Amino acid sequence: MRQLWLLALPIYILSAQVHAQSALTPRQQEGQKILMTSCGLCHEKPDILNPAVAPHLSRSTLGGHVDDIIAYIKTGSNVMPSFKYMYNDEQLRSVADYIISRPDEAAEGHKANDKK
Ligand code: HEC
Numbered sequence: 001m002r003q004l005w006l007l008a009l010p011i012y013i014l015s016a017q018v019h020a021q022s023a024l025t026p027r028q029q030e031g032q033k034i035l036m037t038s039c040g041l042c043h044e045k046p047d048i049l050n051p052a053v054a055p056h057l058s059r060s061t062l063g064g065h066v067d068d069i070i071a072y073i074k075t076g077s078n079v080m081p082s083f084k085y086m087y088n089d090e091q092l093r094s095v096a097d098y099i100i101s102r103p104d105e106a107a108e109g110h111k112a113n114d115k116k
Contacts, residue, residue, distance in 0.1 A: 031098025058104040
């Protein structure tokens with residue numbers, strides 16, 4: 001019976017992760033899901049050695065203007081598809097909200113190297 005605490009350990013780790021996640025609002029969590037599904041392919045680094053083909057999306061994207069970000073996603077560009085028919089306004093707002101909650105790349109790099 002002494003090993004019983006071992007069973008509790010994964011549950012503890014899991015709940016800690018859920019807790020870390022909840023730093024995002026429900027809307028931002030929805031946006032995060034959309035970003036990972038539809039945008040990550042181009043906008044997230046495939047791995048440490050390969051650069052992403054598209055710019056990192058963060059609070060500094062388009063000056064952090066939610067409406068500009070939404071307009072961009074709706075329209076797309078000659079290299080980026082339009083998501084106008086794929087996501088409704090509510091979903092696009094979620095993605096934009098999530099994007100402006102993310103630190104910019106320089107800040108992330110700084111954090112990773114900061115050993116304090
Ligand atoms: C096929 C690759 C691809 C996909 C998928 C893609 N993008 Fe892009 N995106 C790009 C590229 C490349 C750029 C660089 C600017 C340009 O030429 O459009 C860009 C630019 C942007 C910009 C403007 C960034 C800036 O600083 O000017 C925003 C905002 C953006 N993408 C959001 C998104 C979101 C949100 C999604 C998912 C719903 C997404 N993109 C999916 C390729 C992609």
